[in-house]
Amino acid sequence: MRTLVLKGKEAIKKGAELIALGEVVAFPTETVYGLGADAFNEEAVKKIFAAKGRPSDNPLIVHIADISGLEKLTEEVSEGAKAVMSAFMPGPITVIMKRSKKVPLSVTAGLETVGIRMPSHPVAREFIKACGTPIAAPSANRSTHISPTSAEHVFEDMDGRVPLIIDGGDCEVGIESTIIDMSTGVPTILRPGAITAEMLAKILGAVKTFSGKVVVAKAPGMKYKHYAPSCETVVATDVDSAAQAYDDAAEKGLVPVIIARSSTAAKLGGRTHIDVGDTDADVCRNIYAALHRAEKIAGFIICEHFGEKGVCGSVMNRVMKSAGGKTV
């Protein structure tokens, strides 16, 4: 299969045509790129799992362009879910609700709930609107690889596997949406993201944060290896340990690289590094591009620990998975 990469109106038109034909189309969102299909077309949904190499017991998020899309997906919207939606949608959040019987079990991986997301990216919204149907979409990477934040990243993983990539430039947020489960008594964050626990607690009073330990796999994806670069990755707790790990790796004949904030990068001497910027939003926006670049130029990745405050806690959730929890 030839993979087209298109921009603008032509891309939206072609994308909507392909979706109507039951095909899979990659599209930009403000978080990461998604791999979309008509959520009500089971054959099309199967193609998403095939293109990603994703296990079928890992459910997909369903994307809508506006609030009218909601009634096709759920019949029960709690007061809490309404509050979260009016505060943060459109935006980088996914709300888990009871599914309507119309939502195929192949989308929800057999669960009685469905993850609903309304992206804020203008291209995503135009695309979903043009499709006229909710779009089921996971991140547009091969299963277990780093999520894509540019059309080039998608092309690297999906060339020959999907007919079209809609190019909407670089993703503004840079990590996947926050997932909040509103289907049970206590609202629970299943995946941290740019909408933080503090922001949600302001709206809901209290939220349970995901502890990292999966007792019952509520976000089934959590049990899979995720966000993994193709070479060994470690997290360095400070500049000195980053420099030490770098020098040790170089001595062993590996090609190391350090991913760091600008202020840390300035203290690394001549060591090869990738600068992810200064602010927390910069770090979030640039982290996946940095990991993509690092695995290309190096054989050993050292990533600075960016701290746990605000969105950095969500960034470190992904980086720790990339590193398999390894800290130096």
Ligand code: TXA
């Ligand atoms: O930002 C995002 O959320 C991106 C863009 C494309 O929208 N999508 C994304 O999808 O990250 P994916 O498939 O890579 O991650 C979705 C996660 C998985 O861990 C999955 O297990 C969980 O959401 N999930 C989906 N539906 C669920 C449900 N009904 N209950 C619990 N977890 C669910």
Ligand code: MG
């Ligand atoms: Mg993913």
